[in-house]
Amino acid sequence: xxxxxxxxxxxxxxxxxxxxxACQMQWQLAPKMYYNRVEFKESGKYPNAKMEILPVQCQxxxxxxxxxxxxTGATNKGHGGIINVDSDNCIQCKACFYVCPYDxxxxxxxxxxxxxxxxxxxxxxxxETCVSTCMNDVRVFGDLDDPTSKITKxxxxxxxYQLLTRxxxxxxIYYVGNKLxxxxx
Amino acid sequence: xxxxxxxxxxxxxxATGVASTSLKFSFNEYSKAAANAExxxxxxxxxxxxxxxxxxxxxxxxxxxxxEGNPIHLKNKGKICARGHGMVADIYNPDRVTRPMKRVGExxxxxxxxxxxxSEIGEKLTGIIDEHSANSVTWLEHGVRGKNYADIFLDYIxxxxxxxxxxxxxxxxxxxxxxxxxTNLFGDHENSDYMLFVGRNFAGGIIPNGMRKVxxxxxxxxxxxxxxxxxxxxxAKVADEWIPIKPGTDLAFFLAxxxxxxxxxxxxxxxxxxxxxxxxxxxxxxxxxxxxxxxEITDVPADKIREIARDLAKHAPKAFLETGYHGLNAHYQNSxxxxxxNVIINALLGNMYQRGGLLPSASVEFGQFETKRPPxxxxxxxxxxxxxEGPYATVExxxxxxxxxxxxxxxxxxxxxxxxxxxxxxxxxxxxYQKKIKDADLVVSMPIDWNETSLYTADYILPECYFxxxxxxxxxxxxxxxxxxxxxxxxxxxxxxxxxTKPLLDIMKGIAKEIGAEEYFDFTVDDWAKAMIEPLGVxxxxxxxxxxxxxxxxxxDPKFPLEGGEPALNTPSGKVEFSVGLYKVNGFSGVPRWIPxxxxxxxxxxxxxIHGKQPWHSHHITSNNPYLMAxxxxxxxxxxxxxxxxxDKLGIKTGDTVTxxxxxxxxxxxxxxxxxxxxxxxxxxxxxxxxxxxxxxAYGVGINWNDFLPAMVEPIAGSTMGQEVIVRVRKEGK
Numbered sequence: 009x010x011x012x013x014x015x016x017x018x019x020x021x022x023x024x025x026x027x028x029x030a031c032q033m034q035w036q037l038a039p040k041m042y043y044n045r046v047e048f049k050e051s052g053k054y055p056n057a058k059m060e061i062l063p064v065q066c067q068x069x070x071x072x073x074x075x076x077x078x079x080t081g082a083t084n085k086g087h088g089g090i091i092n093v094d095s096d097n098c099i100q101c102k103a104c105f106y107v108c109p110y111d112x113x114x115x116x117x118x119x120x121x122x123x124x125x126x127x128x129x130x131x132x133x134x135x136e137t138c139v140s141t142c143m144n145d146v147r148v149f150g151d152l153d154d155p156t157s158k159i160t161k162x163x164x165x166x167x168x169y170q171l172l173t174r175x176x177x178x179x180x181i182y183y184v185g186n187k188l189x190x191x192x193x
Numbered sequence: 194x195x196x197x198x199x200x201x202x203x204x205x206x207x208a209t210g211v212a213s214t215s216l217k218f219s220f221n222e223y224s225k226a227a228a229n230a231e232x233x234x235x236x237x238x239x240x241x242x243x244x245x246x247x248x249x250x251x252x253x254x255x256x257x258x259x260x261e262g263n264p265i266h267l268k269n270k271g272k273i274c275a276r277g278h279g280m281v282a283d284i285y286n287p288d289r290v291t292r293p294m295k296r297v298g299e300x301x302x303x304x305x306x307x308x309x310x311x312s313e314i315g316e317k318l319t320g321i322i323d324e325h326s327a328n329s330v331t332w333l334e335h336g337v338r339g340k341n342y343a344d345i346f347l348d349y350i351x352x353x354x355x356x357x358x359x360x361x362x363x364x365x366x367x368x369x370x371x372x373x374x375x376t377n378l379f380g381d382h383e384n385s386d387y388m389l390f391v392g393r394n395f396a397g398g399i400i401p402n403g404m405r406k407v408x409x410x411x412x413x414x415x416x417x418x419x420x421x422x423x424x425x426x427x428x429a430k431v432a433d434e435w436i437p438i439k440p441g442t443d444l445a446f447f448l449a450x451x452x453x454x455x456x457x458x459x460x461x462x463x464x465x466x467x468x469x470x471x472x473x474x475x476x477x478x479x480x481x482x483x484x485x486x487x488x489e490i491t492d493v494p495a496d497k498i499r500e501i502a503r504d505l506a507k508h509a510p511k512a513f514l515e516t517g518y519h520g521l522n523a524h525y526q527n528s529x530x531x532x533x534x535n536v537i538i539n540a541l542l543g544n545m546y547q548r549g550g551l552l553p554s555a556s557v558e559f560g561q562f563e564t565k566r567p568p569x570x571x572x573x574x575x576x577x578x579x580x581x582e583g584p585y586a587t588v589e590x591x592x593x594x595x596x597x598x599x600x601x602x603x604x605x606x607x608x609x610x611x612x613x614x615x616x617x618x619x620x621x622x623x624x625x626y627q628k629k630i631k632d633a634d635l636v637v638s639m640p641i642d643w644n645e646t647s648l649y650t651a652d653y654i655l656p657e658c659y660f661x662x663x664x665x666x667x668x669x670x671x672x673x674x675x676x677x678x679x680x681x682x683x684x685x686x687x688x689x690x691x692x693x694t695k696p697l698l699d700i701m702k703g704i705a706k707e708i709g710a711e712e713y714f715d716f717t718v719d720d721w722a723k724a725m726i727e728p729l730g731v732x733x734x735x736x737x738x739x740x741x742x743x744x745x746x747x748x749x750d751p752k753f754p755l756e757g758g759e760p761a762l763n764t765p766s767g768k769v770e771f772s773v774g775l776y777k778v779n780g781f782s783g784v785p786r787w788i789p790x791x792x793x794x795x796x797x798x799x800x801x802x803i804h805g806k807q808p809w810h811s812h813h814i815t816s817n818n819p820y821l822m823a824x825x826x827x828x829x830x831x832x833x834x835x836x837x838x839x840x841d842k843l844g845i846k847t848g849d850t851v852t853x854x855x856x857x858x859x860x861x862x863x864x865x866x867x868x869x870x871x872x873x874x875x876x877x878x879x880x881x882x883x884x885x886x887x888x889x890x891a892y893g894v895g896i897n898w899n900d901f902l903p904a905m906v907e908p909i910a911g912s913t914m915g916q917e918v919i920v921r922v923r924k925e926g927k
Contacts, residue, residue, distance in 0.1 A: 020408055022396035022427040024808035025824045029278035032820060033259035039282075039823040048828060050425075050869055054836060055437045057868035059430040141262070143272040143401035144408050144431075 010088035011152040012068070012127055012180060014136075015159050015168065019185040020144040021061045023048060027138035027147070034128070034137040041116055043125040044138055047191050062188045063146060065138070066091060066112040066125035067171065067179030074104035074113070088151065089180055090129050095121045109175045110190065230254045236263065236740025238668070238684040240660040241276030242811040243335070244268050244400050245668065247741045248277060250661060250687045257281055257661060257688060262401065266741045267676040272401035275809035279821045283659070284691070288642045288817055288888045290656035291692035300648050300886070307695070307703060310653055315707020317635045318350075321608045327351040328573040329608035333595060334358070339613040339639075341666060341721075342701045342714075346611075349710040351570030354607075356577055356593030358615055360912050361622075362519050364592050365528035366535075368910035370516075371589065372773045373536045375763035378551035380513045381675045382406040385549045387417045387508035389501060391443055392521035396427035397806035403674040407431075417508075419501060421446065421493070422520075424834065424876050425869035427808055436501075437871045440803050440916060441790030442491040444527045446498065447514075447534035448479050448787060449487030453502035454541045461509060461543025468753055468760050469540055471772035475784040482787065490789075492871070509542040511549025518673065520805065523912035530785035532910075533773070537785070540769045546753045554671035555679040555749045562724035567713050576606050579911060586779050588911035596621050596904045596913050599629035609635040613697065614657070618645035619813045619883065622902040622913050623857055639700060642817060643887035655700050658690035663697075664718045667725050670741060677748045681729070682741040683722065781909055791905075791917040794873055798843060800835070801874040802855070802920045804898040810880035816891040817883065825880070831895030832865040834876040835922065840866035843924065850925040855901035855918055861925060862896045875922060 023046050031043045044065035052058055068091050069075075074083050075091060082097035083104055093104075100120035105113040113122040127149070128136040139147045150159030168182040171190050233252045238245040239260075247263025260281050264271035293310040294302035321329060327350040332343045336357030343355055359367065370377055382388060383406040395403055408431065410416035420429040421436045421443070429435035438446060454460045455476060465472055484495035505512045514535055522528055544550025574581045577597045580590030588594060595617055601607040610633050618627045624645070630636060631650040638644075638651035647654045657663070665684040670676075690696070695703075698718060705714045723733050731742055753760065760767040765774065772783030794800050806812065807830055815821050825831055833853065835845065845851055847866045852859060853875070862877075870876055881895025902918045 020412065020431065022404065022431060022808060024396065024399060024427070025275035025821075026273060026278065028824065029275040029809075029820060030259075030261075030273075033278050033281055036258065039819040040826075042823075042827075045827070050867060052868060054838065054868040054870070054872070057425060058435065059425050059427070059869055061430065140271070141273055141278070143269075143274065143399070143404045145405070 009153055012088035012090055013150065013152045013159055014127070014181045015148045015162055015184065016063050016181060017146055017184050018060065018062050018188055021046065021063055021146045022144060023061045024143070026141045026143070027063065030137040030141035031125070035126070037123070038117065041114055041123065043114070043123065049188070049191070060188055062190065064110060064112065064171075064190065065181070067110050067177065067181045068125075068127055070178035070180065071176055073107040073109065073175070073177060077103040077107045079103065086129065090127045091124075092126065092129065093121065093123060095119060098122075109172050109177065110179075232258075235687045236685055236737070237661055237687050238665075238682055238740075239273065239277045239280060241274070241280050241815065242398065244673070245670070245682070245684075246273060246277060246401065247670075247682055248273065248280075249740070250281070252688060255688060257284055263741050265680070265739070265743055266682060267402060267670050267674070267680055269401040270405065272405065274399045274401055275821060275824065276811055276815055279809070279815060279818045280661070282820045283818050284661055284688075286642060286817065286819070288890070289659070289691075289694075290640060290643055290647065290654050291694065292656065293693070294651075294654040296652050302654065307693070310655060311703040311707050314635065314637055314653055314704055318609055318704075319708055321634055322350055325608045326573065327570075328354070328576060329606065330354060330611075331356060331576060331598065331607050331609070332611045332613065333598060333615055333617065334613040335615045336592075338665065339697055342697055343611075343613070345567065345713050346701060346705070346710070348570070349567035349705075349713055350708070351572050353572040353575045354577070354593075355591075356579075356595050356598065357591075358595055358617070358620065359523075359592040360595055360906075360910075361523055361620060361915060363517070363522035364589065364912045365532045365907070365910040366517055366522040367592065368587070368589055369529060369532035369536060369773075372775060373533065373764070373770045376553060377672075378516065378539075378545055378553055379673055379675050380515050381549050381552045383410055385410055385416055385511050385513060386414075387419075387504055387512035388515060389419050389421070389505060389513070390428060390432075390515045391421040391438075391446070391517070393515050393517045394422065394426035394428045394520065394805055395515070396431065397808050398518055399808060400674055406674065417504065423803060423871035423874050424805065426805060436493055436497060439490070439492045439871060440801050440874045441525045441527070443521055444531040444534060444785065445482070445487045445490040445787055446493055447531060447538060448482035448785070449484045449495075449498045450502045450505070450538055451479065451534065451541060452482045453484060453499050454506060454538070457503070459503065459506035460541040464543030464545070465541060468545075468768050470764070470766040470768040470770045471784065475537060475771040478782070478784050478786050505538075505542055509550070510544040510547035512542060513544050513550050514538045516551065524914060524916040526791040526907060526914055526917060527788040528907060528912055528914070529909040530788055533785040536769065537771055540771075545769070546751050548751055552675040552751055553749055554669075555676060555747070556669055556671060557679045557681060557729055557744055557747070559667070559725040560728045562716075562721045564716050564721070565712055567710065576601055584908065585906070585911055587775055587781070587909045592911065594906055594911040596906065599626050599904070602633045603629050607633055609633060611637045611639070612646055612651070613639045614641075616640070616644040616646045616813060618649055619897065620899065622899050622904040622915070624884065624899060625857070626904050639697065643885050645883070645885045645888075648885045648887055656694040657700065658694035658696055660684060661687040662690040662694070664722075666718060667722050667736065675749075678743050678745050679747060680741055680743045681726065681736065683736050685737045685740070776909060791914065792919050794919050796921070798921045798923055799919050800839075800922055801916060802853075802877065802898055802901055802918050803874045803916045804877050804879045807878040807880060810878065812879045813883070813891075813897070816880045816894070817888040819890050822890050822894065825894075829863070829865070830878060831881050832863045833896070834865050834867050834870050836870045836872040837866045837868050839872045840864065843922065845922070845924050851922050852925055853896065853901065853920045853922055855920045857903055858900045860896045860900055875920065
């Protein structure tokens with residue numbers, strides 16, 4: 009078995025958008041269809057103010073609300089806990105879109121299917137494109153069941169947190185650094 | 194009742210023997226076939242900005258599908274930014290010019306054949322040269338991709354007029370470094386212990402491997418990063434400290450840093466004694482530039498200035514003031530002097546030719562291409578005056594003064610213009626003034642897409658093919674960041690040119706044939722490329738396949754250049770010259786002295802208009818890219834930034850539309866009221882304000898700083914002084 013997860017360090021992110029673009033090219037998405045985003049924030053008062061950036065994508069939750077509401081099983085859990093969308097089985101009811109607390113679903117304007125980050129399933133051996141294109145090494149992807157993986161080691165060393173833990177979703181995406189709140193919907 | 198879903202419909206259909214084909218069947222079949230097609234990875238160099246990162250492009254079914262970074266190329270080391278990915282989409286941008294065009298009316302064109310275009314251009318050009326001399330012919334380009342071919346053309350006709358865009362970018366820096374150092378040095382970010390970036394957003398104008406090095410130094414080794422900028426830019430976001438400064442006053446900040454280094458005896462005495470010329474002249478002119486004096490001007494507290502100077506000195510030579518790029522170096526009346534101070538501060542730190550400080554680029558010697566050159570013709574003085582006796586004697590002739598072109602057309606001094614890969618109507622000051630370019634007798638534009646310059650001014654548009662559709666001569670990959678070993682790289686043809694477009698060399702061959710210069714363009718890119726790399730012991734096939742080759746046998750030697758024990762920079766003294774003789778003989782101060790900015794905001798509704806790169810745009814070159822513009826739309830990124838407190842006083846809040854007005858223009862734009870900006874200025878991202886109706890994605894989106902900026906020429910380096918403009922801001926309807 010595998011337990012895929014991602015560790016994101018927002019402190020390193022400079023909001024360049026390469027992750028979004030790389031993903032769009034990888035999955036041949038239309039310009040306004042994207043699987044990851046950043047939230048730009050600011051805190052403090054001039055001149056002691058600072059900019060903060062939070063990268064967000066599908067959290068591949070262990071208790072995924074989208075999985076529970078999907079009437080057709082189009083949303084399903086696959087190998088390593090990856091949440092997949094089988095577009096052939098999707099009836100475009102958008103329940104997953106509305107229920108996702110992370111606002112991680114984006115409706116494909118052509119097909120009506122709410123798409124999202126796939127953790128680059130099928131490309132895992134080559135590395136997630138949002139990971140590999142990033143000049144700032146914001147993301148680390150890996151298998152938490154593999155004790156030798158980089159992510160397992162980092163998770164042991166660092167204080168990590170998850171977004172919206174109160175939702176009880178148990179996300180597979182972890183964050184390090186100063187705790188940032190999701191602005192979301 | 195069973196709820197009929199797609200899933201159980203298909204189940205039912207299968208059970209009853211109904212053919213389970215869906216509407217998508219044929220598409221799926223097609224997709225499968227397409228998906229199984231072979232994928233080829235081919236190499237090119239990115240055109241998303243001018244860094245030319247190494248790209249591997251995936252080609253499937255003859256179509257470019259995605260790109261990834263070349264892991265060798267020193268500028269990106271396997272990474273690419275959003276622009277690089279965006280370039281993949283732009284090849285299929287519907288707003289490309291797909292065949293030669295001839296103007297038939299105001300913004301109206303008809304397609305013509307290449308033969309007709311060449312023939313008519315050749316005839317008109319010959320007529321113009323006969324009547325007005327070759328001096329009335331000008332080649333205008335971003336620089337320097339077309340220079341190899343433009344030089345042959347200009348030599349043949351006998352014109353000295355090769356003009357680039359650099360006056361809008363960093364001409365103060367190149368002017369100063371060529372005179373004070375006669376070379377370029379760059380920050381060794383990776384090995385530095387203390388980095389001071391002033392007016393340089395490394396995370397906006399991106400060199401991916403540069404950012405990687407900065408983060409490696411700061412996050413893994415604990416190096417300190419301090420960013421001084423009126424705006425909390427993306428680099429400031431990852432810095433230890435953001436120190437806002439009043440825009441236009443960086444020179445005073447630098448003078449005070451130098452004051453602390455000298456008065457507290459923190460400077461590198463040995464370096465100053467042995468390798469610096471005219472330190473005394475500099476010091477005598479600036480003895481009174483104390484931190485307290487600078488605090489009044491810059492809004493940076495005197496104690497903070499002292500702290501930074503001391504920290505720099507403490508970590509020297511593994512500390513530097515970043516040598517900069519666009520920000521500051523074409524922006525103010527005092528840009529040249531601030532660029533001089535960049536050299537001076539680094540020299541006082543003794544960090545030059547030191548690891549962790551500033552290093553030279555590793556380089557190789559390319560071979561010469563022996564081709565038949567046109568016979569030498571006597572050329573007149575440059576029409577823009579750059580480097581000629583007169584008011585622009587100190588301006589570098591290789592850069593030129595592009596913002597003077599419309600005026601020179603109006604004065605009848607420029608009759609024919611060849612504009613290559615350049616869009617001055619949008620990227621030079623005052624678009625209405627730029628439109629005068631149209632009045633030249635012959636305007637030929639060689640763009641990729643329907644940019645403003647082509648649409649408004651060109652008589653003929655000769656569309657170049659996209660960069661992925663053409664090969665270009667090999668280049669060295671160095672510049673702006675350091676790397677121990679030299680590299681060469683080459684842009685190769687990834688896919689065939691689409692529609693009826695041509696690479697620049699073929700366009701030049703076509704024009705040359707009509708003016709009797711055919712024999713001077715009787716070569717291919719491969720011929721020239723082979724001659725260049727011949728001495729390096731690599732084959733063209735190898736270079737094309739690898740895309741980028743590193744030469745491990747010749748590394749940099751981080752030592753101050755000496756000859757017979759004497760300093761041997763290529764300056765008159767062989768040393769770092771704190772006083773520039775050429776400036777002195779032309780009536781300027783040889784050493785930097787405080788010069789205030791040319792204009793100042795005074796009233797409650799007045800602001801200095803400043804600008805900068807967003808991380809996913811390269812000024813206007815990417816603003817018609819549907820993917821990159823979708824990012825802008827999602828983040829409301831066309832908004833003008835205004836300091837929150839100043840906005841409150843004017844009754845303005847985020848999302849409001851305001852009127853922005855300078856002496857020459859009045860526009861409306863949405864604002865972002867923010868704590869992340871100095872109160873003296875408003876900031877606009879540099880990508881927007883497209884006004885070519887044939888470049889639909891960019892058209893009418895946002896505003897551009899050039900809309901508000903009158904055309905001016907900074908007297909020493911010839912820059913546009915792009916931030917010497919005051920605007921009045923008021924809530925719409927007030």
